Structures are given as C-alpha cells and as structure tokens.
Amino acid sequence: MKNYLHAFSNLCYPSSCLGCQQPLAAQEELVCLNCLLDLPLTHFHKRLSNPVTGAFTGRVPILRGTAYLFFQQGGVVQQLLHLLKYKNRPEVGVFLGGYAASTLKAGSFFRTVDAVVPVPLHPAKEAQRGYNQALKIAQGLADELGLPVAPLLLRESASESQTRKGRYDRYLNVNTIFSLLENEAAEWEGKHLVVVDDVLTTGATLEGCLLALQGIPEVKLSVFTLAYAP
Ligand SMILES: [Zn+2]
Known part of the structure; x- marks a missing residue:
C-alpha cells in the first residue's frame, strides 16, 4: 500500500x-x-591500505576494502541512509549501490569479484523493516557489475545489547551470530566474494560475516560499504 x-x-x-x-x-x-x-567520496578504493582495510588488519585477511562515501552528521549521506533504513525507501539502496558501481567498475576494485554477499539482518528486524538495506545496496552493485548476489549468511540471534558492550564482548557476540549457509557455500570455493553493508563503524559486524565466510575453502574476501562513519 x-x-x-x-x-x-x-x-x-x-x-x-x-x-x-x-x-x-x-x-x-x-x-x-x-x-x-x-557526494563526499572517500576514494579509499584507490589505496590497497586505507581506513577500511585497517579495521580488519590482524583480525581477518581481506583482499580489498572500501567505503564509498564519508558519513557526515546532517549531511546528504546521513539523509539518504536515513531514508533507506527508516523510511521504507529500499530503492535508495539499489540506486546508490548502482551509482557507486558505475563509478568504480572501470577500476580494479571489483575486477576479480565473483559475487556480492549482503550482510544479513536478523529475520525479525527484516520483517519489521520490510527489507534488508544491505541486500538492496548489494542488488544495485550486482546489477551494474553483472554479478550474482549470493546471500550466504544467516544472522542467528538479535544483538540488542551490542552497543552497550565493550569491544571484546562485541567481538565474541558477532562471532556467534553469523553462520554460513553450508548448502549455498559449496559453489563459491576458491572464489572472490565482496561483502556489502550500508555503513562501516567499528567493523565488528562485517568482521563476524568475514569470519563466517572463511568457512568456504580457499575463498578470497573483500569489503564494500556505502558509507564510513568511524
Ligand atoms: Zn539535489
């Protein structure tokens, strides 16, 4: 309606x-x-080593990492992400994912990527919102790049208390909430997957996803987020 x-x-x-x-x-x-x-572009993709790759250094190996835009309080990126997450505007995610891919696809960032993996929402949260915003961004990217979207992860339990916990607790927490859908995972052996989320803050959520995806033999992993808000 x-x-x-x-x-x-x-x-x-x-x-x-x-x-x-x-x-x-x-x-x-x-x-x-x-x-x-x-749009406040980060240009992180031009550097193999940047604040996004740095968030995973010594934690989980990734091939490449970037966040497309800087998140600024009161700025247009915050406005667009607010519409995407809270105002039932999933098309904003598809649009921005597609736009980002159209400007990055001539470069090397996505060149060897085989599939796009969205960070999953907890099913209850997804039902409440009506869609997973990371999946919408992933769809926009994948369409523009001509790649498949591979929803390989399951989020097992809500982590409502996550923001109240310290870094170590959060680390343990995310490790227990993402798991690999084993049936789907088999076909991605040895492939290069890019994990997609809306915003990178501490990197804890993405780290949980990357660790779960490491269950795929010989997999290569990269990270793309729409915005960077440390
Ligand atoms: Zn305008």
Missing part, C-alpha cells in the same frame, strides 16, 4: 531530489546531478 501511494504521488507531483528537494530533471532519478557530484 505504501509503495502504491508513493507511485501515485509521483504521478501527481514531479519528484524532487532526495538530497536538496529541488525538482528532478526528466532523466534524473531520486538524486539530482548536482547532489550526486557533491
């Missing part, structure tokens, strides 16, 4: 940019060209 109303309102009123609220031009979608060109 919500989607229907949204589609209906777009018929009645010209769409406006989700960044600056100015009317969109005919060929623009969701975010206007000015806002797109103003």
Whole structure:
C-alpha cells in the first residue's frame, strides 16, 4: 500500500531530489546531478591500505576494502541512509549501490569479484523493516557489475545489547551470530566474494560475516560499504 501511494504521488507531483528537494530533471532519478557530484567520496578504493582495510588488519585477511562515501552528521549521506533504513525507501539502496558501481567498475576494485554477499539482518528486524538495506545496496552493485548476489549468511540471534558492550564482548557476540549457509557455500570455493553493508563503524559486524565466510575453502574476501562513519 505504501509503495502504491508513493507511485501515485509521483504521478501527481514531479519528484524532487532526495538530497536538496529541488525538482528532478526528466532523466534524473531520486538524486539530482548536482547532489550526486557533491557526494563526499572517500576514494579509499584507490589505496590497497586505507581506513577500511585497517579495521580488519590482524583480525581477518581481506583482499580489498572500501567505503564509498564519508558519513557526515546532517549531511546528504546521513539523509539518504536515513531514508533507506527508516523510511521504507529500499530503492535508495539499489540506486546508490548502482551509482557507486558505475563509478568504480572501470577500476580494479571489483575486477576479480565473483559475487556480492549482503550482510544479513536478523529475520525479525527484516520483517519489521520490510527489507534488508544491505541486500538492496548489494542488488544495485550486482546489477551494474553483472554479478550474482549470493546471500550466504544467516544472522542467528538479535544483538540488542551490542552497543552497550565493550569491544571484546562485541567481538565474541558477532562471532556467534553469523553462520554460513553450508548448502549455498559449496559453489563459491576458491572464489572472490565482496561483502556489502550500508555503513562501516567499528567493523565488528562485517568482521563476524568475514569470519563466517572463511568457512568456504580457499575463498578470497573483500569489503564494500556505502558509507564510513568511524
Ligand atoms: Zn539535489
């Protein structure tokens, strides 16, 4: 019903940019060209060693890591992620994932990647939100790159208390909540998988995912997040 109303309102009123609220031009979608060109790019993908890869150093080996945008309080990235996570706008994730991939695909970051793996949400949380925002970003990336999305992970229990715990507790916690869907995993032996999430903060969630994916023999792992908010 919500989607229907949204589609209906777009018929009645010209769409406006989700960044600056100015009317969109005919060929623009969701975010206007000015806002797109103003996005605070990290350019982390140009360096093999950067703050994202650094978050996993000595914890779990990754081939490459990047976060596409800087998350700034009150900035357009925060605004877009808020719509994606809390305002039932899954298309924002698909759009931004696709846009990021379109600007990065000429480079080496995704060159040897075989599939895109979204960080899973706890099923109860996903039911409440209606979708997994990391999956939406993964779909946008995968479509643009011509790669499959491989949902290989299961999140076993909610971790409501996670934010109240210290780093070590959090580490133990994430290790117990992600597991590999063994049946699906077999076909990715020796392949290069990029794990995708919306925001990288401590890296604890992604680390849990990477550790679970290491259950695939000879797998190579990389990390892509839309935003970086240490
Ligand atoms: Zn705009």
